[in-house]
Amino acid sequence: MQDPTTLFTLEPAGRDLLAGGFDGATALRGLGMLAVFGGHLNAGHLAEQVRDTLVDSLEHKLLASFDADQLIDYRSRRPQITFDGERFRDYQSPRLQLHLVSDSLGRPFLLLSGPEPDYQWERFVASVLFLVEKLDVKLVALVDAVPMPVPHTRPLGVTAHGNQEELVAGLSTWSPQARMVSGVSQLLELRLDEKGHGTTGYSLHVPHYLAEAAYPQAAVAALEYVGAALGLMLPTDELRERGREVDRELDRQTGASHEVTAMVEGLEKNFDQNSPGAGRSLLVGPDEQVPDAEELGAAVEEYLQSQPRHALDAGRDGDAEAPEDGSHDAGEDPDGR
Secondary structure, three states: OOHHHHHEEOOHHHHHHOOOOOOOOOHOOOOOOEEEEOOEEEEEHHHHHHHHHHHHHHHHEEEEOOOHHOOOOOOOOEEEEEEEEOOOEEEEEEOOOEEEEEOOOEEEEEEEEOOOOOHHHHHHHHHHHHHHHHOOOOOEEEEEEEOOOOOOOOOOOEEEOOOOOOHOOOOOOOOOOOOOOOOHOOOHHHHHHHHOOOEEEEEEEEEEHHHHOHHHHHHHHHHHHHHHHHOEEEEEEEEHHHHHOOOOOHHHHHHHHHHHHHHHHHHHHHHHHHHHOOOOOOOOOOOOOOOOOHHHHHHHHHHHHHHOOOOOOOOOOOOOOOOOOOOOOOOOOOOOO
């Protein structure tokens, strides 16, 4: 295998962090990492929604960029380019990147996101392991989404996995034993586990008839699971509002078609017959009750009052990093498609 460390380029913030150049950089060791990839098991456009929500809403610094030319098959996922009538411009190359992000309360975490590599999986995974070890990452949380024969009118199911028993036990609504086609996310989780690193993963169950459309409900669930596992407060308000719009449109389309209504009713019947019931929550212990909205609000207010005004991560200089290439303009797919 070629040197995995040559597969990525450290950006200035990444070099500073690895070299201890940030003020208080030791506080930025032992962070949690969220990894999400587009491509395999990306029903409902989960990866794009999670990445865009976090990068667009939260302060962040780009730490490292992976070499897409070595990892991506452009012919199967062709990047986009603009033709203005006379010339070509604005080529959007795929971006597989590692960011340092601060959650809504200023707590730092790492975000590894982008298109799933087509090539050099073991080398890519080895490069991620190198960064995990150099940054002393405490826990890697991976999220993906599986198309399933389930109705949109029932709670979103999940299959939880990983080597952290307290973060996966009792959560799965479906947990089969099967030989399956792998993605790089599954390989990364396996190699992390083999090296003794903490991992937890959440595979959301997206209705199969919505797998090719953006399904915000899956992204909301993913951010809730990751937030609970990594101890973060992640933004979901805009996703929830989009989810309500999707629900209204689904209700309209369902009511306008007897065939669709019959299909959904059949899925509901099957779901209700086979559902194991509500799983436990990561937010409470096994003998505790889920707090109500007032209790949650009071807890957040108490936390905020206990923090100094500068309670953002020690590595931030106060300015959120702007995308270098206008990559978050409306309509752009972060996978370069």
